[in-house]
Amino acid sequence: MSQITEIIKIRRRILSDLVKLTYAGELGKNNIIETLVDTTSNPSGPRYRCCVHKERAILKDRIKLALAQPLEIGLTEAVQNAISGQVADMPIINIMSEACDQCPIDKF
Numbered sequence: 001m002s003q004i005t006e007i008i009k010i011r012r013r014i015l016s017d018l019v020k021l022t023y024a025g026e027l028g029k030n031n032i033i034e035t036l037v038d039t040t041s042n043p044s045g046p047r048y049r050c051c052v053h054k055e056r057a058i059l060k061d062r063i064k065l066a067l068a069q070p071l072e073i074g075l076t077e078a079v080q081n082a083i084s085g086q087v088a089d090m091p092i093i094n095i096m097s098e099a100c101d102q103c104p105i106d107k108f
Helices: 006-023 032-040 052-066 075-083
Strands: none
Touching: 006 032, 006 052, 032 052, 032 075, 052 075
16 A cells, blocks of 8 residues: 655645636636645745745646646646647656656666
8 A cells, every 4th residue: 555645645736726727717817826836835945845946846847747738838838738728749757857856866
């Protein structure tokens, strides 16, 4: 039986919130995604990374991947592409370089 870690809880919360926003028709509203990032990150300091900025960058990457958008584009552009139905031709498994920058390469 696998253990549900805080990282898994964050991933599930992001997916759940994206579904709720999409269903309510609010995904494309101004700053709604930034608000999602703000409410998911910890304002009092980082929990899992070296700084809050890195945690926010990883949250943004998670949102882009959940929207089937490439990591290289901006968050606003990713949301607009997803709303218009554009799906990026991406590999099935993506490695978020921002999240894995300190992972030992032989441990993947």
